[in-house]
Amino acid sequence: MNAHSPLPPPMAVLLELTHRCPLQCPYCSNPTNLEQAKGELTTAEWKSVLDQAAKLGVLQVHFSGGEPTVRQDLAELIRHAREVGLYTNLITSGVAASKARLDEMAAAGLDHVQLSIQDSEAETAEKIGNYAGAQAKKLEFARWVREAGLPLTVNAVVNRHNIDRVGAMIDLAVGLDAHRVEIANVQYYGWALRNLEALMPRFDQFEAATATVEAARQRLKGKIVIDYVVPDYYARVPKACMNGWGQRFMNVTPSGKVMPCHAAETIPDLEFDSVRERPLAEIWAKSSAFERFRGTDWMPDLCKGCDQREVDWGGCRCQAMALTGSASEADPACGLSPFHAKLRGMAEAASHAAAPDFEYRRIAPRATAKSDSRAPVG
């Protein structure tokens, strides 16, 4: 929308309750500068965020992280979210919560669980997450979810190490009695961009995986819903990232910073408001970070003159930043972008090079954290 049409309320909010996580996946969607536990919002502060979100018109809340179940107040937050009418979704690695705690969350009114897997094969899966024994825990957790009567989505992130097993990952999800499986190719910014060569699949692998997914969709119609996110590097049209910047979605970091997408911190000159300093409704309507790329006024001529401008909204701002050096360029995933050939070239080069070791996702040592400019939390 443009300045003259009214701003619709957001549909969903994702709460990064913490950046602590037992896994260290090299494509983690969290920022590379992870937040420390001591800065996390308190239970009362998260409840206030939930109250404000519901009042603003948010319909769904995603409890995420990091690993959200390391927060001991998670069931209490789920109960509160249900009390104010929100649809509650848990996005978890499944390695950190006991059956008793999951049952407590179910009793609190949890609507849905989204469980990540790193591969269908334990060895690769545990190498990607850098956590021995993770796979068995995940499969057990999935059983607990179904035993509790909760619907389950299995979320598989696809990269060069597991893409040839897309079919096996779908079968695994069916075997776990999942209602839905999300096959998402890695999105390359933040941690994943650091690990580009270690993760990028070849084009022929991507094509084979796409064919496998299409066949599975036909075969499993009515049995499981398969959502498939194609890799931008091999795409011709950009995704409607976040369904349009600042139009449907908010992301809240552990310390309360509110962002239009989880990767927005990769854009260096954006300033984010915190729920500790400003009401959520005001942030949605007026925060400079939300206003910056909302609608079509910010767009380059290439997008402004395109009939898809309110379909894909110019694609992903963070990817434009990472690949072109400017967040105001069209997403290079667009075939019309002057940077599209560069993007494709990067994918080809990375995917044909030998895969280097992962740079695992880790919270920076304290010495580094001290030098960052965030104000201490009192």
Add this chain to the structure above:
Amino acid sequence: MSATTLDLEARPRLAPGVRLKYDETRSCWVVLAPERVLMPDETALEVLQRLDGKKTVDALVGELVAEYQADRGEIEADVTELLNGLLEKRVLAL
């Protein structure tokens, strides 16, 4: 066809994890499902509100025929198409 193909004796209901709710902010009914929000049109809403897992499709069609004094064949075709679509998306379960 798959196991979810509808017959008139089936008793569809909202699938686990799916809720129908009136949204005060937008002044409309919404279907809340995993990673999805659907805004049902008037017909879909009329059908969804009548589903309770006990009522058969046949009885549902009967209710709508009586309410709208419409042709049974037409209503039955519309309703089964709608229900099949929602079953495929797993918004409904049997």
